[in-house]
Amino acid sequence: MKTKLLLLGLSIIVIIIAIVGVREFVWSTQVSEGDQATTNAIVEMFVEASESKLNDEEFGKWASDMNVMLSETMDNPKLKEANNDDGFEYYLKAQEVNRQFPKHLIIENKDLEKEHSNLILLSSYILHNQFTRTAHIDPNGEAKQSTEHADQWKPTDESMSSI
Numbered sequence: 001m002k003t004k005l006l007l008l009g010l011s012i013i014v015i016i017i018a019i020v021g022v023r024e025f026v027w028s029t030q031v032s033e034g035d036q037a038t039t040n041a042i043v044e045m046f047v048e049a050s051e052s053k054l055n056d057e058e059f060g061k062w063a064s065d066m067n068v069m070l071s072e073t074m075d076n077p078k079l080k081e082a083n084n085d086d087g088f089e090y091y092l093k094a095q096e097v098n099r100q101f102p103k104h105l106i107i108e109n110k111d112l113e114k115e116h117s118n119l120i121l122l123s124s125y126i127l128h129n130q131f132t133r134t135a136h137i138d139p140n141g142e143a144k145q146s147t148e149h150a151d152q153w154k155p156t157d158e159s160m161s162s163i
Helices: 002-019 036-050 057-071 077-081 086-100 104-108 110-134 147-152 158-162
Strands: none
Touching: 002 110, 057 086, 077 086, 077 147, 086 110, 086 158, 104 110, 110 158
16 A cells, blocks of 8 residues: 555656656666655655746645655545545545645746646546546446445556556
8 A cells, every 4th residue: 555655646746846847857766665765866856846947935835745645644534434445545635636736836837737737637547546436336426435335436446556
């Protein structure tokens, strides 16, 4: 579960890096639980991002907050009701990333608009995956957040581990 969450978090981080203008980064460490090199690489990416042309404190704070949120298990009562289901955690985190994104910065930076679209596409994939896991319960999408039906949800798609 932690590996999947780390991969999801790293995917979002890559998008964040692209958003702030850091286009080249060589990932030379192997992702593993508790890997100090990975932690150092993430910190280095955010240092580089903070020195980019955007150089916006608000965006930097958002990126930092999202990194923390994505790298830890979410403390959400709905997630606990769903028995800490991996796919549901991805779903909740994707919603949170979208909700907290500083959208007003898109107006100030047109390059950010394209990268925001990429972030929306990735999160839409995650949201759609939760819908498909629950569509057999309610084809109108009402069951995707109905934790009382969590035991009836289909298993998390294996493709989610590659995000």
